[in-house]
Amino acid sequence: GQQLNQSPQSMFIQEGEDVSMNCTSSSIFNTWLWYKQDPGEGPVLLIALYKAGELTSNGRLTAQFGITRKDSFLNISASIPSDVGIYFCAGPGTTSGTYKYIFGTGTRLKVLA
Amino acid sequence: EAQVTQNPRYLITVTGKKLTVTCSQNMNHEYMSWYRQDPGLGLRQIYYSMNVEVTDKGDVPEGYKVSRKEKRNFPLILESPSPNQTSLYFCASSLRGGHLGELFFGEGSRLTVL
Numbered sequence: 001g002q003q004l005n006q007s008p009q010s011m012f013i014q015e016g017e018d019v020s021m022n023c024t025s026s027s028i029f030n031t032w033l034w035y036k037q038d039p040g041e042g043p044v045l046l047i048a049l050y051k052a053g054e055l056t057s058n059g060r061l062t063a064q065f066g067i068t069r070k071d072s073f074l075n076i077s078a079s080i081p082s083d084v085g086i087y088f089c090a091g092p093g094t095t096s097g098t099y100k101y102i103f104g105t106g107t108r109l110k111v112l113a
Numbered sequence: 114e115a116q117v118t119q120n121p122r123y124l125i126t127v128t129g130k131k132l133t134v135t136c137s138q139n140m141n142h143e144y145m146s147w148y149r150q151d152p153g154l155g156l157r158q159i160y161y162s163m164n165v166e167v168t169d170k171g172d173v174p175e176g177y178k179v180s181r182k183e184k185r186n187f188p189l190i191l192e193s194p195s196p197n198q199t200s201l202y203f204c205a206s207s208l209r210g211g212h213l214g215e216l217f218f219g220e221g222s223r224l225t226v227l
Binding site: 031033035043045048050088092100101103105 | 117144146155161163171214215218219220221
């Protein structure tokens with residue numbers, strides 16, 4: 001089945017640094033979704049991407065839909081302590097006849113004050 | 114406020130005692146889905162529904178039932194809970210199942226089965 005691979009798995013950064021994480025797949029996706037999840041809470045949608053090459057920002061967050069449709073990245077600029085959490089990518093599966101979302105394995109971000 | 118609401122948020126129960134976790138969305142979404150999240154296993158889909166009276170199994174449906182009698186509600190039923198169903202459960206919804214777009218999650222229901 002379709003899979004989404006995220007990297008890095010985890011990262012420690014200093015407050016104020018920029019962060020970059022990416023999501024790749026061996027198959028194409030038509031939509032890329034980026035979420036943040038705090039421990040024990042529901043994932044919160046950060047950015048949705050719908051077109052290859054699209055670059056979208058949401059405050060300090062910027063995400064891009066890869067030209068090949070097989071990857072996407074998320075950047076966080078000038079990180080702050082509340083950016084701590086797990087970030088994961090997701091996308092509606094494109095296998096014919098299935099109606100499910102595929103989720104990445106997540107990137108755990110820890111910000112050192 | 115647009116939201117997906119789950120209840121209860123926390124529940125401790127015993128093996129075999131039937132329970133229902135409710136899920137309601139106020140966005141007129143057609144697609145609704147249930148997931149469980151376990152350490153190291155990520156989000157796994159239990160059941161999904163494309164619209165009223167249309168439900169289908171996800172990746173881990175064993176031990177669960179669902180119903181979709183109304184568009185806004187999609188309850189998850191555990192007829193005879195077992196300890197391996199201890200998990201964090203999420204309900205989610207999306208506008209149209211055929212063009213799966215943005216997926217919105219509820220806050221989660223942490224279930225412990227003793």
